Amino acid sequence: MAHPSDNYLTHTRGIKSWLLTLDHKRIGIMYLVTILGAFLLAGIFALLIRTELLTPGQTIVTADTYNRLFTLHGAIMIFLFVIPGIPSALGNFVLPLQLGAKDVAFPRLNLFSYYLFVFGAALMVLSIIVGGVDTGWTFYTPYSTDKARAGVIPVLTGVFLLGFSSIFTGLNFIVSIHKLRAPGMGWFRMPLFLWGLYATAIMQILATPVLGITLLLLIVERVLGVGIFDPGLGGDPVLFQHFFWFYSHPAVYIMVLPAMGVISELVSVHSHKHIFSYKMIAWSSVAIAVFSFFVWGHHMFVSGQSAMANMIFSALTFSVAIPTAVKVFNWLATMFRGAITLTTPMCYAVAFLSLFAIGGLTGMFLGSLATNVHVTDTYFVVAHFHFTMVPVGVAFIGGLYHWWPKITGRMYSEKWGRIGCAVFVAGFYVTFVTQFIMGTHGMPRRSYHYLPEFTALHQMSSAGALAMATGLFIAAGTFIHSLVKGLPAAANPWGGASFEWQCPSPPPHDNFTETPPAGDPYDMSDWEYHPEIRGYVRKT
Amino acid sequence: MNEKASHSAARPHVVPLRVLLAVWGALMVFTALTVAATEVDLGAFNLFIALGIATAKASLVLLYFMHLRYDKPFNAVVFICALLFVAIFISLVLVDTTQYQPELIPGYAPELLK
Amino acid sequence: MIAHAADLATSGSLIPERPLFGSSLWLPPPASTAAIEVDWVFQFIFWIDAFFFVLVTALMILFLWRYARPRGARAVGGPTHSTPLEITWTVVPLFIVMAIFYEGFRTYMESAVTPGNGYDVQVTGQQWKWMFTYPNGYVDENLHVPVGRPIRLTLTSSDVIHSLYIPAFRLKKDAVPGRFNKEWFQATQPGEYQIFCAEYCGTGHSDMLAKAIVHPPGEFENWLENAASYASRLSPAEAGEKIYHIRGCAQCHSLDGTAGTGPSFKGLWGSTVTMSDGLKVVVDENYVRESILQPQAKVVAGFQPVMPTFQSRLKDQDILDVIEFLKTLAPGR
C-alpha cells in the first residue's frame, strides 16, 4: 500500500497540513524549528554578554542592557531550549516510533501543547520589545515584585504557558508509554531513551504545576499585591525561593534525564554492543527523578535558610550523586570491548561524558555546606551549571545527528560533523574552566563590572565562546548541506535494533504498516552492514 | 468497529444508585458533623478532627463518585503520588520556615503604611 | 557607577600586591579562621574529583582507542552485566559522598555556632551600598574590624535581597528585607579585603563594593573613636560630604553633573528645578529638607519617584550638614 516515496513529509501538502497536523513526527519537526530559533536568539545574547565582559568597564552596552541580556539569555535557553529540546522535539518524533505505535496517545493535546509553547515563547520575546526583564531567570522577590521592569509580567505569563505545554507533553508521554507499547514490549524491553522520557514526564507532572502556581503568585503579587512573597506587605522572600527551587531543581533533571536517555542509545548503538546493565540504567533514571525532589534547598544555603534545613538538604543532595555515577560507569562499561565507530553522534556522546563528568563532580563543592558558602553565587556556579546544561545541548545535537537520517532521509558529512563537535567542545572548555577559576577567587555572578585582576580570564572565556559559536555554525552547516545535497539514508544506517530503525527513512505517515515483533532493543547481532546502501539489513 | 467499541467499553463498573445515595448522605452528615465539632473546644485537636473528617469525605468521593474502588489500581497510585509530593513539599518547607522564625522582624510590612 | 569600578582600578587599593594566583590556582589566601577549615574541605573534594575525572576520562580515551573499529564491524561478546562490579561502583561512591557530606557539615556547623564574646556589627544592604553600623551608632561604608576577635554580623536589607560576600574570609550571607540573618567570622591577618554583593540586586549590583579592613591589635578602638567623632572634628560642609558618602547619597546623586537615578548635586543649590507636575521650585533649605524626609512629595521631572525616606535615619544636624555641603557645590563657587 505504501508507495516508497509516500512518507510523512509528502503524505499531505500545503502549509495548513503542517500547522494543523496531528502527526507526532510533524509536530516534532515544528518543535525542532521553533526551539532552534530560540537557541539562536539565546546564543546571540550569550555572545553579546561575553563581548561586554571583554573589559572591566563598559564595552558595548550599559549595565541595564547587560542585566536584560543575561536574564533573557538564561530564561530563553532554559525554558525554550534546554527543557523542551530533547523531549518535545526529539521525543515527540522518536517516542511513538520506539514504542511501535502509530502516534502518541493524545495527538490533539500534542498539537495544543505545541501552540501553547509557541504562544508562551512569543510572550517572552515580546517582553524584549516592551523593555526587557532584568530579574535574572530566577525572578527572586522582592526585586521582581517591586523593582523590576514591567516586562516581567509577559515573561512570567509566557513561562506559565510554557509550563503547561511541558505538563501536557509529559502527560502524553506517560499515557503513551503505559498504554501504547507494542505487543510483547515489556517495561524492560523499552529502549532506555523511553525510560529517560518516562522519568522526565513524572517530574514534569509533579514539579511543573508548582512552578505554575509560583509564577501565578508572582503575577498576582505584582499586579494586586497579595503579600505572600513581598516583605513590604508582610510576605517572606525566602519562601519564594522554596517555591521556585521546588520546581527548578527537579527541572535540572527534567533537562538532564532525557539527555542521559539519548546518551544510552548513542553509546550502545555506536559501540555496536548491548548496553551494560540495562536495569540499573533504567532504575537509576527513576531514582534520579525521585531524589531530585528532596534536594532543592541546596540553592539556598546562604539565603537565611535554617541550619537544620541546610543540613538535611546537603545530606539529601549527595543522594543524587549515586545514580548519576552509576550511569556514567555503565556507559563506560558499554564501550568496553565494543566495536566503536567514531561517528558524529558518538563524538557528541563522548563529549557529553567528559563534560558531564566535570559538571557532576563540581556539584560536590556545591552540595558540601562548607565549600558551598564560598562558591555559591559566583562564577563557579555559572561554570558548574554550564557544565551540566551544555552537555544537555550536546546530547541534543548528538541525538539530532543520530536520528537525522530517520527524520530527513538524508545523510550528512561525518568529517565536518566531527570537526564541528571538536571545535565546540574545545571552545567550551576554554570558556568555562576559566570561569571555575574566577569563581573560586570570588568573582560574583551577574556582574557587569569586575575587578581588573579578572580581565585576562574573562577575555579567555570570551574567546572560548567564539570558538563554541564557530563549532555550532559548522554543525548547522552540515545539517543544511545534508538537506540540500545529502545522500539518501538507509532505513537503519547505524545498526540499531530498536523499532525506529525498522521503518523506512523517513517513516511513512502511519509509522508501521505492521508492528514488528518486540525483542531486546539492544541485541544488534541480527543486523548486517551493507556498504552499497550505507546501512544495516536484518539477516534472513 | 462500532459494535466492538460498544461491547468492550460497556463493561465499566456502574455504581448502583443505592450506593451513590448512601455516599451523598454520609457526606452531608459529615459536613454537619465538622461544623458541630468546632463548637467544642479541644485545642489543637480540633484541627485534626476537621482534617480527619475532610479526609474521610474526600475518600468517599474518590472511591465511589470517582470509581477509584473499581478502577485500575495505577490510577490510585498516580493520585497518591501527587498527595505524597505535596506532603514532601509542605513538610520540608515547614521544617525550614518554622526554624527561621526568630530571624524574622515581627510584623514587618512597611508598604502597608503607604 | 562606572566611575566607581574604574576608581578602584586606578587607585590601586585593591590589594595590588596580590596577583590572582598568589598562593594557589584555586583559592585566594585565607584570612579568617573559617577560611583555613573551608580550604581543607575544598582540597579534600578537589582531589577526590580529580581522581574520578582522570579515571573516567582515561578509561574513555582508552576504550575509544582500543576498541575503534571500522563501520560494519560487530562487537565480539563483551559483558552486559556484572553484579559485583555494579555493587562496587554503587557502594564505593556512596561512602565517598558520605565522607564529603560529613566534612562539609562538620566544618559548617563549627562556624554556625556564634561565639559569646563577639563584637557586634550591623550590616544593611541598600541599592547599591553597604552600611556597617557599629555599637556606638557610627555608620561606615566599609567594614572595620579588629584582628583576632570574633565579629558577629547581623544582616538586613532595606529594599531587595543582597548578599555580603568576603572571599578572603570564605564568608557569604544574604541580607534579606524583613529579617535579620546572622553570621560571624574571625579575621586572622590585618589588611584590606574586598567585599562584594553576591546576590543580583539591580543596575548597580556589580558596583556594590566595599572593603573589609582588619586593624592590627589595639588600633581598631582608636579608629572607631576617631571616625565616630567626625561631626566635632569636621566643618559642617565636610561632615555633609562624609554623610553624602557613607549614607548612600552618592549611589544616585553624582557630583560631576551626570544624571544618575537622581539629579546630580553639582550646581543644584540655588537653582530652579522643574517638578514632574510642572511646578518650578528653587532649591533651598526647605526644599532639601523636604526631599530628604519626604522624597515623594516633589519629584524632579524626568526622574522616577524611587528615593527612600531618611526620616528617622538622619538627625536634624545631619540634614543641616548635607545642606552646607550642597552649598559648596552651588554654581559659581
Next chain:
Amino acid sequence: MSREDPRVPHHFESAEQQTESARLGMWVFLATEILLFGGLFCAYSVYRANHPDVFYYGTQFLDKHLGALNTMVLICSSFTMAWAVRCAQLGERRALMVLLSMTLLCAALFLGVKAIEYRQKWKHGLLWARKFRAEALERSPTKAGATWAETASAKTTMAAPDGQPTSGPAASNPLTTGTKALAATAAFEDRTSIPPAGTAPAGVVSGKKSSAAKPSERTPPENVQVFFSIYFLLTGLHGLHVIAGMLAIGWILRRARRGEFSSGNFLAVDLVGLYWHLVDIIWIYLFPLLYLIH
C-alpha cells in the same frame, strides 16, 4: 482523523485501550491540579504554622454558615454528577440531561454564595494585602456598620496631628496617626537599631488604641492581612476551577442534547465527572481550613 470510526482514533487498537488511556490521562491531569493547589496549601501551612494568631483572628470574619451551605451545595452537585455518569453508562439520555442541568445549577448557586461573601469582604475592606483596610478590623466581624462611602471618605481625610511631616497616603489612615507610626519606628529602632529605609515596619498598628491598652481577643495581630490574601488566593483559584468545570459540563450537556452519547460511548461525561469531583474534594479541604479554625 480516523478511517473507520470517528470515536476510536487510528492509533488506538480498541475502544477499551482508548478509554483506559483517557482515564489515565485524566488522573495524571488531576495529579497536576493537586500540585498546583499544593503550592497554595503550602503557603497556607507556612503562615498558619508560624502565625496561628493571624488565622484565629482572621477566620472570625468568615461566615461559617455560608461556608457550610456552599459545602453542601457542592456535595449535591458532586452527587448529581456521579448519578449523571451512571445514567450515561446506562444510556439514559433524558435523565443524563436533567442531572447535568442540576449539577450546573448547584455550581451556579455555589458561585452566587461566593459572590455574596466576596461582596461583604469588599464592602468592609477585608481584602488582600495591598487593598486591605485595617480600620475594618475595628468593627465587629460580621455586622460592620460602616458603609463603603463612609470608609472611603475616611480614607481621604488627611491627618497630620502634631505637625510631624507626613508622607501623603502613609498618614491618611485616621487610626494610623503619624505619632503612632513614629512610635512604632522608635520601638523598632530600640530593638534593632537598624533603621530600614521606607516607612516604619509596624505592620497593622491601627488596631491598638494605645500601647498601654490591654491586648484582647479582638486586637488584630500583626500582618493579619496575609490571612485575607490566602483566603482570596485559595477561594479565587478554586472559583476559577468551578467556572472551568461549568464550561465543561455545559459542553457535555450540549453534546448529550444532540444525542452523541450512548451506553458504549460516554467517555467525555466520565472525564468531566472526574474533574468535577476533584473540584469538590478541594473545597472539602478548603472549608475547614479557612472557615473552621478554632
